[in-house]
Amino acid sequence: MRMSELSETCGVAVxxxxxxxxxxxxxxxxRTSATQASYDEAHVKRIRLIxxxxxxxxxxxATAARVLAAVDDTDLPLSHVFGVAQLAIxxxxxxxxxxxxxxxxxxxxxxxxDRGWQVTDNNPGRQGAARVLDAYAALGYSPLAGLSPAYxxxxxxxxxxxxxxxxxRTAIEDMAETVVVGTVLGDALVAALRRIAQEHVAVxxxxxxxxxxxx
Amino acid sequence: MRMSELSETCGVAVxxxxxxxxxxxxxxxxRTSATQASYDEAHVKRIRLIxxxxxxxxxxxATAARVLAAVDDTDLPLSHVFGVAQLAIxxxxxxxxxxxxxxxxxxxxxxxxDRGWQVTDNNPGRQGAARVLDAYAALGYSPLAGLSPAYxxxxxxxxxxxxxxxxxRTAIEDMAETVVVGTVLGDALVAALRRIAQEHVAVxxxxxxxxxxxx
Numbered sequence: 001m002r003m004s005e006l007s008e009t010c011g012v013a014v015x016x017x018x019x020x021x022x023x024x025x026x027x028x029x030x031r032t033s034a035t036q037a038s039y040d041e042a043h044v045k046r047i048r049l050i051x052x053x054x055x056x057x058x059x060x061x062a063t064a065a066r067v068l069a070a071v072d073d074t075d076l077p078l079s080h081v082f083g084v085a086q087l088a089i090x091x092x093x094x095x096x097x098x099x100x101x102x103x104x105x106x107x108x109x110x111x112x113x114d115r116g117w118q119v120t121d122n123n124p125g126r127q128g129a130a131r132v133l134d135a136y137a138a139l140g141y142s143p144l145a146g147l148s149p150a151y152x153x154x155x156x157x158x159x160x161x162x163x164x165x166x167x168x169r170t171a172i173e174d175m176a177e178t179v180v181v182g183t184v185l186g187d188a189l190v191a192a193l194r195r196i197a198q199e200h201v202a203v204x205x206x207x208x209x210x211x212x213x214x215x
Numbered sequence: 216m217r218m219s220e221l222s223e224t225c226g227v228a229v230x231x232x233x234x235x236x237x238x239x240x241x242x243x244x245x246r247t248s249a250t251q252a253s254y255d256e257a258h259v260k261r262i263r264l265i266x267x268x269x270x271x272x273x274x275x276x277a278t279a280a281r282v283l284a285a286v287d288d289t290d291l292p293l294s295h296v297f298g299v300a301q302l303a304i305x306x307x308x309x310x311x312x313x314x315x316x317x318x319x320x321x322x323x324x325x326x327x328x329d330r331g332w333q334v335t336d337n338n339p340g341r342q343g344a345a346r347v348l349d350a351y352a353a354l355g356y357s358p359l360a361g362l363s364p365a366y367x368x369x370x371x372x373x374x375x376x377x378x379x380x381x382x383x384r385t386a387i388e389d390m391a392e393t394v395v396v397g398t399v400l401g402d403a404l405v406a407a408l409r410r411i412a413q414e415h416v417a418v419x420x421x422x423x424x425x426x427x428x429x430x
Contacts (some may be wrong), residue, residue, distance in 0.1 A: 012402035051349045055308045082417060093270045094403055095270045108411075115387035117415040132404045139396060140260065143309025146397070148378045155405065163420050177245075179361035181354060182361070189311055189347045189361045190370065191411070193404045194339025197367075197374035198322075200332040202297060203337065205378050212231035 003029065006039045010047040017047070025065050049181065057184035071176045081176040083124075085183045094131060095124040104133030111147055114158070161214050162186060218244065222252045225262040232262070240265050240280050250261040256410065272399035286391045299337075300398045309346060310339040319348030326362055330371070376402060 004035045017211045020026040026046055029037030042214035046068075054062040070076055098105055112119050117125060131146070136145040162182050169175040222229045235241040241261055244252030261283075268279040285291055285299035313320055323344045327334050334341060342361070373413040379396050384390040 009378055034343050043341075048350075048353045052354060056347060056350055058308065077280055082413070093273065094407070097335070112415075117411060118418055119411050119414050123411055123414050125407040125412075125414070128407030129411065132271060132400050132407060135263075135271050135400060136396070137268060138263045141396070145380070146400060148376045148380075150372045151401075151404060151408060153373040154407035155412040156416070157365045157369040157372075158405075158409050159416045160410075161363045162413055163362070163416045165363075167420055181351070181356070185347050185350055185361060186366075187406045187409070189344055189366060190405055192309070192340040192343030192347060193366060193370035194325055194373050194377075194402070194405070196332060196338055196344065197340075197370040198377055199334050199338050199340070200327075201371070201374045201378045203333055205382055 001039050003039060006047070009044055010051075012047055012051065019061075020047070022051060023061060025061070025068055049177070052181065053184055056188050059184070067180055070177055071180055072175075076176070078175055078179070078211055082179050082183075083185050085180045095128045097127050098130045099132065102129035103132055103137065107133050107144065107147060111152060115152055117156075151174065158186070158190060216254050217251065218254060221258055221262070222267045224259055225266075225268065227262055234276075235262070235265060236412075238276060238280055242285055263390070268399055269401050272304065274399070282395055286395055289391075291391070293390055293394070297394050297398075300395045310343045312342050313349065317345050317349055318352065322348050322359070322362060326367060330367055370426070373401070373405060383412035 003014055003017060010017075016027065021028050026043065029039040029043065034040050050064060050068070053059045054061065055066060057064075059067070067085055070081045073081075076084075105126065108126055112126070119152070122168055133145075133147060136142075165182055166175050166178050169178050216224070218229055218232060222232055225232075232241065236243050243256065244254040244258065247253050265279060265283070265330055267276045268282060269276065272279075274282070282300055285296050288296075291299075319339065323341055326340070348360070348362060351357075381390050381393050384393050
């Protein structure tokens with residue numbers, strides 16, 4: 001198909017498509033003449049993946065490009081794709097390394113060990129969780145606030161479902177893409193389902209509890 | 216304390232503190248002379264809350280201001296604070312309403328009903344989850360991709376822990392703040408713990424599975 005058709009199929013403007021090609025997110029089409037190129041289903045699929053990373057994952061274009069390069073690099077071990085996706089899809093403020101003497105880091109390390117989780121020092125989640133716990137403490141909450149057994153159990157349930165979905169893919173390239181899609185869309189899905197479940201549980205717990213106007 | 220001490224205690228620059236006051240995120244200090252004002256522990260705590268919303272939640276300042284206004288409005292029913300926090304802390308791209316005929320919305324609605332979740336039509340999580348499922352479908356994944364029983368169970372575990380933490384607070388103002396803190400920090404914590412748990416599960420499942428170079 002021509003670029004105008006690709007644009008219509010995906011609902012993405014032609015200048016945006018040209019921008020994705022220029023930035024290396026989308027491979028160029030097959031040249032059919034000096035001024036024309038032809039695009040196929042693989043381009044449609046790739047544009048949808050780009051939009052999912054940007055619109056749902058909230059990734060900047062440069063970050064999406066880095067994640068996609070990892071997906072495309074079939075020489076990269078799957079564990080590395082995982083790491084790139086994990087690091088890339090969340091803002092640095094959260095996942096950047098905390099100080100070695102962060103009390104939150106000690107708490108996370110102990111909680112992970114108690115649960116039997118094997119985790120390397122440079123797992124970005126350790127840093128992110130430590131940062132969150134330190135923020136809770138700074139706000140005057142208990143040092144264990146948030147790190148309830150329920151959260152740990154939920155994280156393991158989710159991770160197991162994630163990895164089983166990856167394991168169902170037979171080709172390495174598909175696995176890498178599944179990791180990226182699942183990491184980005186999965187974070188968003190968990191956050192969204194949490195809001196639905198909160199409303200359900202809140203109605204049960206707080207029926208009638210309101211502000212001064214209600215009492 | 217004076218503003219310079221407040222700045223030092225919180226590690227936030229004086230111009231930034233002035234900006235928070237101007238934008239309504241932080242109440243002004245008590246005026247002690249024509250050019251001086253005095254700040255107390257409540258200001259320290261509020262600045263830490265602002266930093267948690269911005270640095271960990273990734274909220275823009277204007278959004279943080281809206282969330283804090285809801286926390287400060289003690290006439291607002293708690294359920295409303297919940298809604299404001301839920302809506303505010305996530306980017307509009309994810310939680311904006313989807314089309315009524317979104318296949319993902321039908322799937323989410325059915326899954327929630329099957330689980331016995333009571334949820335109103337305008338719960339932002341319904342829209343966000345629907346958008347994620349539609350994105351999975353556009354990428355060629357099964358319409359149920361991601362919405363595994365494990366995800367639903369995990370969301371309910373998390374929500375119950377969240378609401379129990381809120382219920383422990385006795386004062387309405389504390390409850391409202393706990394909702395906001397827990398929503399923002401909780402999303403980040405779940406995402407971080409998911410990454411830790413994924414590494415643990417991945418090591419078990421994929422030991423030795425790599426790219427072409429490994430095989």
